Amino acid sequence: MELSDVVATSRTVAATSSRTAKVEALAACLKRAAEDGPHVVEVVTAHLSGTLPQRRIGVSWRGLQGLPDPAETSTLTVEEVDAAASAIAAIGGSGSGAARSAAVRDLFARATADEQAWLRGLITGETRQGAGDGVMLQAVANAAEVPDAAVRRAVMLAGFAGPVASAALTGGAAALEALTLEVGRPLRPMLAGSAPDVAAALATLGGEVVVETKLDGIRLQAHVDNRTSPGTVRLFTRTLDEVTDRMPEITEALAALDVETLVLDGEVIALGEGGRPQPFQVTGARTASSADVDRLREEVPLTPFFFDVLHLDGADLLDEPAHVRWSHLGRTVPPAWLVPRESTDDPERAQQFFTDLVAAGHEGVVVKDPALPYAAGRRGPGWVKVKPRHTLDLVVLAVEWGSGRRKGLLSNIHLGARDAESGDLVMLGKTFKGMTDEMLAWQTERFRELAVDPADESGWVVSLRPEQVVEIAFDGVQRSTRYPGGMALRFARVLRYRDDKPVSEIDTVQTVRSLAGW
Numbered sequence: 001m002e003l004s005d006v007v008a009t010s011r012t013v014a015a016t017s018s019r020t021a022k023v024e025a026l027a028a029c030l031k032r033a034a035e036d037g038p039h040v041v042e043v044v045t046a047h048l049s050g051t052l053p054q055r056r057i058g059v060s061w062r063g064l065q066g067l068p069d070p071a072e073t074s075t076l077t078v079e080e081v082d083a084a085a086s087a088i089a090a091i092g093g094s095g096s097g098a099a100r101s102a103a104v105r106d107l108f109a110r111a112t113a114d115e116q117a118w119l120r121g122l123i124t125g126e127t128r129q130g131a132g133d134g135v136m137l138q139a140v141a142n143a144a145e146v147p148d149a150a151v152r153r154a155v156m157l158a159g160f161a162g163p164v165a166s167a168a169l170t171g172g173a174a175a176l177e178a179l180t181l182e183v184g185r186p187l188r189p190m191l192a193g194s195a196p197d198v199a200a201a202l203a204t205l206g207g208e209v210v211v212e213t214k215l216d217g218i219r220l221q222a223h224v225d226n227r228t229s230p231g232t233v234r235l236f237t238r239t240l241d242e243v244t245d246r247m248p249e250i251t252e253a254l255a256a257l258d259v260e261t262l263v264l265d266g267e268v269i270a271l272g273e274g275g276r277p278q279p280f281q282v283t284g285a286r287t288a289s290s291a292d293v294d295r296l297r298e299e300v301p302l303t304p305f306f307f308d309v310l311h312l313d314g315a316d317l318l319d320e321p322a323h324v325r326w327s328h329l330g331r332t333v334p335p336a337w338l339v340p341r342e343s344t345d346d347p348e349r350a351q352q353f354f355t356d357l358v359a360a361g362h363e364g365v366v367v368k369d370p371a372l373p374y375a376a377g378r379r380g381p382g383w384v385k386v387k388p389r390h391t392l393d394l395v396v397l398a399v400e401w402g403s404g405r406r407k408g409l410l411s412n413i414h415l416g417a418r419d420a421e422s423g424d425l426v427m428l429g430k431t432f433k434g435m436t437d438e439m440l441a442w443q444t445e446r447f448r449e450l451a452v453d454p455a456d457e458s459g460w461v462v463s464l465r466p467e468q469v470v471e472i473a474f475d476g477v478q479r480s481t482r483y484p485g486g487m488a489l490r491f492a493r494v495l496r497y498r499d500d501k502p503v504s505e506i507d508t509v510q511t512v513r514s515l516a517g518w
């Protein structure tokens, strides 16, 4: 399939605000892709969703500066782009940076100006033509003439839209039905709803609940497969990125379990003295890359905690009630790996558990309904989180150059929430509070990379590509005419930058309004 076809489809989708028109354009493109076989459907679906099937290929925004002039005519095919991406991703070892740059240049030299812009977006993960998950999955359902609920179910279990689209367009409803949890392939994790306090969480769920420690580490989905090659373990994050190489101590411990196949859900965390959790930044830094991992595992060892089992020795457990899954979990992993939890229907007892945990340095609790199944990819009704203070995950829209002690540093950040109705990002305020010197240095570097116009450092306010998620604490919400959302956060301050949450999942203007009681 011609790359120009996909680029033109993307442009059509971006140019219309009509959901129906977007879906029609995408569905028509998928049908044309299907003429070239299932693999092309998979690749085109990934590309139109703004991702490469290879996910990351080790080329950054910087690696895309100073590329060759565009070609006059379009000759590239989707298959060629896919093969080039796989080849670039596979380059490793010494001199790999230069080899990757050369391969990127070769690819870009064959692309027209429009195609270069498209490829740049794909490689940096910034394609934003409006084919979000919902629109794309509807297009797959329409193109394959299958119910959209069947497509959504399959994508939760298969993790990504590409393989689901290729199954739907080539094998229809039967092929979708056959897509179930597969050991070794990540599924989308279940997410939690939230409640303002423990009593409210108990009231929401009703009856006997399980109150679990909310560990402030990194979400971890672990797949163990001893069938053909004993000791095969794969680890994935909340965003389904593979992190097996970054956590050798976890991989080794899991490889020693006496199981045939196993999929676990949990959290990995660095513990300090006396088992007290280290600040999130410590776990975050330890798990950020696989560089220097042999030294780091000695200095900052990780401890795994698991709170769910989704598959055990050939049996999928997703639809089992939570208490059944937990009893399998208890029989499968060592007791030290189980998330501390307490079963109760008494709000006072639950409150005491919460208070003790927070005093011990934990983030809060997750209250769970023992009777409910695992809701892959959704904020299922069975999990409700409670934290001692409310925080928001927002996106940084722009940043201002600092003055005085912060001269030369990018300091005051402009915060945006998502409007759930329009999908737009809406500014809710600014903050320069809560940043340590280390964070200031890091963010100056990071925001330079995200600058819409990296060459222009003359302005006081630097507009950014909206990609960096930040967790913000605040003391309240007030009405304000200063910002377009009509409200502002009081005493907003930065708690941490988050790379484990995509911008599509940041908090909404509607959530902020409901917190204010409007």
Ligand SMILES: Nc1ncnc2c1ncn2[C@@H]1O[C@H](COP(=O)(O)OP(=O)(O)OP(=O)(O)O)[C@@H](O)[C@H]1O
Pocket: 190, 191, 192, 193, 212, 213, 214, 215, 216, 217, 218, 219, 238, 267, 307, 339, 366, 385, 393, 501
């Ligand atoms: N016992 C637990 N059960 C479930 N999730 C837990 C538990 N302990 C820690 N977590 C973490 O808390 C998160 C649950 O909250 P949610 O699903 O809303 O994700 P989130 O948006 O990343 O939330 P947050 O910002 O509160 O961590 C999980 O993604 C997981 O990483």
